[in-house]
Amino acid sequence: MTTTIPRHASADDPRVLLDEEIGVFEPVPPYPPRTEREAEFYTLRDGEMFLNMGPQHPSTHGVLRIVLKLDGERVVDLDPVLGYLHRGVEKLCENADYHQTICYTDPLEYVSALFNEWAPCLAFEKLMDVEVPPRAEYIRVLSSELLRIASHALFMGWMALDLGGLTPILWSFIERDEIVDMLSALTGARMLFNYFRIGGVNGDLNHEFMSRLGDWMSRATEQHAANIGLLNENEIFVRRMRGLGTLDTATAIRMCMTGPNLRATGLPFDIRRAHPYSVYPELEFDIPTRTEGDCLARYLLRVDEIKQSLRIIDQCLHQMPDGPVMAKLPRLLRPRPGRAYGAVEGPRGQYAVYAVSDGTDQPFRFRIHDPSFIHLQAVGTLMPGNLVADAMAVMASLDPIMGGVDK
Amino acid sequence: MDRALRRRLEARFSDALTGPVRQRHDETEIRIGPGSVSEVLRALHDEPELSFQMLLDLTAVDTGTQMQVVYHLWSPASGDWLRVIADGLSRDDPRVPSVVALWPGAEWQEREAYDMFGVTFEGNRDLRRIYMPPDYTSFPLRKDFFLADDAARSPGAGVQHMERTEAPVGAPKEALVRRTNA
DSSP states (O other), X not given: OOOOOOOEEOSSOTTSEESSOOOOOOSSOSSOXXXXXXXXXXXXXXXXXXXEEOSBOTTSSSBOEEXXXXXXXXXXXXXXXXXXXXXXXXXXXXXXXXXXXXXXXTTSSTTSHHHHHHHHXXXXXXXXXXXXXXXXXXXXXXXXXXXXXXXXXXXXXXXXXXXXXXXHHHHHHXXXXXXXXHHHHHHSOSSOOOOEETXXXXXXXXXXXXXXXXXXXXHHHHHHHHHHHHHHTOHHHHHHHTTSSOOOHHHHHHTTOOTHHXXXXXOOOOHHHHSOOTTGGXXXXXXXXXXXXXXXXXXXXXXXXXHHHHHHHHHHHHHOOOSOSBOOOOSSOOOOXXXXXXXXXXXSSEEEEEEEEOSSSSOSEEEEEXXXXXXXXXXXXXXXXXXXXXXXXXXXXXXXXXXXXXX | OOHHHHHHHHHHTTTTBSSOOEEETTXXXXXXXXXXXXXXXXXXXXXXXXXXXXXXXXXXXXXXSSEEEEEEEEOTTTOOEEEEEEEEEXXXXXEEEOOTTTOTTHHHHHHHHHHHXXXXXXXOTTOSOSSSOTTOOXXXXXXXXXXXXXXXXXXXXXXXXXXOOSOOTTOOTTTTSOOOOO
């Protein structure tokens, strides 16, 4: 016995028949509001309208959907809808053994994967009281600072792209490609490295990596200066960014922000100094801050951070001790019951893992704290009052990565 | 790690603490009941000798027998990390006061904890699901939510539907859920 399915003409091509009717995408949800705030948001006042942006939009940095409430061309309010990239990494990690969790955390923020690996390693090393050999710590710092530069370089390109400039992103990718090629010589992968291990790193430095790094370091400063000249001296860019999306320190702290977005408001909070881990106490570097707290400050701060990262890499190469790169550990890890919190300073802010052990070979609770999630939330306080086009610039300046937001 | 912090905390919150102040590595940990969350966190945030002004993380933990809500704070004055565990929430109806008044940035973290564990944060105006679809009915990070392969390994009736939060039919009630007294 067969059932007949009603067929509907497609809106794009009426000759094509579809099983379901495809209507116009309606930004208002088809269910009654669940909370007070949702009810308030989905009530239009006179002259207001909804604009649905996403889930796939070139300037949403991933699969993000934002419902904008507009009055003319000004944003009045917005409601980000998350979860399009939700993979349940926390649950997967709670059902994996300690070593396996590291490759699950890799694709969270895919442009800075090493920091995602570092936070669980730090937390597990605390749980197990493992001492990491100094050479491994230096390799960790060296490789992750390289990746910080790559991530910041990409940020500059994306930011210009969201403002409508196409050239800088091409230059950013050139800069980033050199670094990820270098890291692929070290780790074997260009993006999802799976390089850090509990108690050390997967392999020692090799000749190809070192020669590429030496070559790159010899011209990195010059190349960096040339790249930022493209935007720093661009009057349109500077005038559009200045005074846009201004945030003060008190609000940034109350919004739980960390990283460059907090430092751009004037507070020198950097976990590498505020709560040191690894070998950062032995390295000399400054924490750049700016006081304006606007989009331009957030951009310029990242420019300064690249210079500091270059300084750190230089010192790592000079101070790198010899020795093993892995602590001696059993294959199957069963830490004693306990709790540990490991946090590292990533290119976007605090990456942290809260791990609870119950004495078995799997973490009992594995909480991932991601800075993008926190910063995307601040979009709700920064966007209202701006034009739609500037709203995207504000979002780009906060640098959220949807892979990390949605976990 | 600050030994003085421990004495300060013990003196200030002697009546709110439900366990000893613990210190391990660079972390200090206190346990309080869900009733004293607002009062203790406000004191930690406001009082100048404590001044834990930054909320680094907010999450929930399902220990298999009860729910916990865990706050990680950082004090710019002393550079200390403090973990506050609100302990002893019932798994049937976990309720805890919201801290959105102190940190508006906690709103989404509370929404996430609600989405994943079903913890109700009283006072959060926007407590709806954040990752899972709005018509979703279960709480995925609870310990009685099984992944498909776990359910297949269980002595119950094979693979269960992902969204089921009950134990499979015929499965022993206790053994399946991992519990910890952490």
